Amino acid sequence: MGKGAGRLRSGMARLAYGNPLYSLMLGGRAPGALAVVPPDPWPGDSGDGSALLAGVLRFAGQSVAIDPSGEPHWRPPGASPVWLRALHGFDWMRDLRAVGGDMARRRARVLVWSWLDHNGGWNAQAWTPDALGTRVANWIGLHDFYCASADDEFRARVFESLARQVRHLDRVLPAGLDGAPLIAAIKGLVYGGFCLPGHDKAGYDALRLLDRALPRQILPDGGHIERNPSVQLRVLRDLIDMRAVLRVARVDIPESLQHAIDRMTPALRFFRHGDGGLALFNGGREEEPALIDTVLAQADARGRPLKSAPHVGFERLMASRTLVLIDTGAPPPPGLDGLAHAGTLSMEVSVNKERLIVNCGSHPAQRGPWRAALAGSAAHSTVVVADINSSEVLDQGGLGRRPSHVGCERQESEGAVLVVATHNGYSKGFSLLHRRRVYLADNGEDLRGEDILEPVIGAHPSEQPFAIRFHLHPSVQPTVVQGGAQVNLRLPSGNVWRLRATGVMLELAESIYLGTGDEPRRSAQIVMQGHSGPDGVTVKWALRRERKAA
Structure with missing residues (x-):
């Protein structure tokens, strides 16, 4: 959605909903208690909870200080939209629960009362459908933590507000939403509809919306259409929560919901590295392994990790202890590409529990200068032509120009795997295709590749500079050897891998890593630079584990 359309929509919303008449329309009989209390098995962060008790609100890479004993500013100047959504969504109440004790419980009540x-x-800001849906689910799911032992006045205010919020959500959905925000909003309607007495209609409305949304968002291989491993985790968790509500409310679970959970679970395992965290594609982050473990356990869905996810567009090469993940798909469609990166054909490599080659990750704020830097092709372990992104990265999120075709073939033989993938993101302007061939031997100790820039049929492209970048995890210690012809990569375990390439010099440059936390970590990248002529260019590289001398 463009800025103009967004302003028009928000202006119309203010006219429609921000008036006393609409407020009266949301009135009605308020429930006095929950019909059912769904489980909430998700871990909180006690560190963030302790910070909140000390008066620091840490969301989306931004910290805002408040009076520890007072009320927050619910729309502080300078707060990013992502920060505001986190504040008004109340996920942070789980962090207070992780701290435990009466002080944390009382603080939760003070903040809920202040919000009211x-x-x-x-x-x-506070009533956007996805933030509202998240808040309703949290207020209901965490009821026993902050509300069950509260006084009658507090409980009455909470339930009266919940009823009003659910009525509004039922009126406005789908509200132009798509992707993960739509699932979050529907989740709130499921919670409100089946946990608040007398609101069943809203619950069944939610299930009809969900039935329409799931076939569009969950692809046949179980990947989520936004192609972001963190979104895969979040949406699967939301679906598990909705199923839990239906179970305690004794409502039949729609087949589409159960099938989505069954398909998404192996796809989530697909994106895990050996350290238990997720790969860094399209705005995704490592995430907490304990949370991922809990989601997989709660999903209760069998199924080994996929080798290939052709619909969402990723390949997984696994041999012995070596894992390679490659982005072999087209970027998400417009409207679902808000977090997407220009990382087509990028690659990540881990050995056992150690990450070796990575993408740079993403900043929690997802906007501003971090967005431009981390979503660009140069922040990914792939090929960049003439310092131009393979997809145009838009400042406000999303992608402009992008590859119209990304193709992939996979072959396996006696434990070895070969993946050949091609994209045409550089056909406009450069008349070049990027083809990447990646081969992993059956012993997992020999990874070979070719990066080919080949002319589009019938074209005679001019000479263009290119760079092949392999970003290294901060724990990897690189050393240039053989006069720049090779690089040794030492992992924390002491294992050493050696990278060789033909036709280019290997250089080390600075890089950053934002797979976790709010602050970038210094790291290094291997850069192979050259020029592509009228006939294109082929660069061959090999990464092999060095055998220790006897």
Whole structure:
């Protein structure tokens, strides 16, 4: 959605919902208690909870200080939209629960009461459908932590507000949403509909919306259409939560919901490295292995990790202890590409529990200068032509120009795997195709590749500079040897891998890694530079484990 369309929509929303008449329309009989209390098995972060008790709100890579004993500013100046969504979504209440004790419980009540004072009526920031849906689910799911032992006045205010929020959500959905935000909003409607007495209609409305959304969002191989491993985790968790509500409410679980969970679970395992975290594609981050373990356990879906995910567009090469993940798909479609990166044909490599070759990751804020830097092709372990991204990265999120075709073939023989993938993101302007061939031997100790820039049929492209980048995890210690012809890569375990390439010099340059946390970690990258002529160019490289001398 463009800026103009967004302003028009928000202006119309203010006219429609931000008036006293609409507030009256949301009124009605308020429930006095929950019909059912769904489980909430998800871990919180006690460190973030302790910071919150000390008056520091840490969300989306941004920290805002408040009076520890007072109320927060619910729309602080300078807060990013992602930060505001996190504040108004109340996921952080789980962090207070992780701290435990009466102080954390009382703080949760003070903040809920403050929210009711300042946001009880519709406003554009607090009542966006995805933030509202997240908040409703959290207020209901965490009921026993903050609400069960509260006084009657507090409980009455909470339930009256929940009923109003659910009525609004039922009126506005799908509200132009798609992707993970739509699932989050529907989840809130499921919670409100089946946990608040007398709101069943909203619950069944939610299930109809979900039935329409799932076939579009969950692809046949179980990958989520946004192609982001972190979104895969979040959406699967939301679907598991909805199924849990239906179970405790004794409502039949739709086949589409159960099938989506069954398909998404092996696809989530597909994206895990040996250290238990997720690969860094399209705005994804490592995430907490304990949370991933909990999601997989709660999914209760069997199925080994996929070798190939052709619909979402990724390949997984595994031999012995070596894992290679390659982005072999087209970027997500417009409207679902808000977090997407220009990382087509990028590659990540890990050995046992150690990451070796990585993409740079993403900043939690997902906007501003970090977005431009980390979503660009140069922040990925792939080929960049003339310092131009393979997809155009837009400042406000999403992609402009992008590859119209990404093809992939996979062959396996006696434990060895070969993947050949091609994209045409450089056909416009450069008349070049990028073809990447990656071969992993059956012993997992020999990884070979070719990066080929070949002319589009009938074209005679001019000479263009290119760079092949392999970003290294911060724990990897690289050393240039053989006069620049090779690089040794030492892992924390002491294992050494040697990279060789033909036709280019190997150089080390600085890089950054933002797979976890809010601050970038210094790291290194291997850069292979050259020029592509009228007939294109082929660069061959090999990464082999060095055998220790006897």
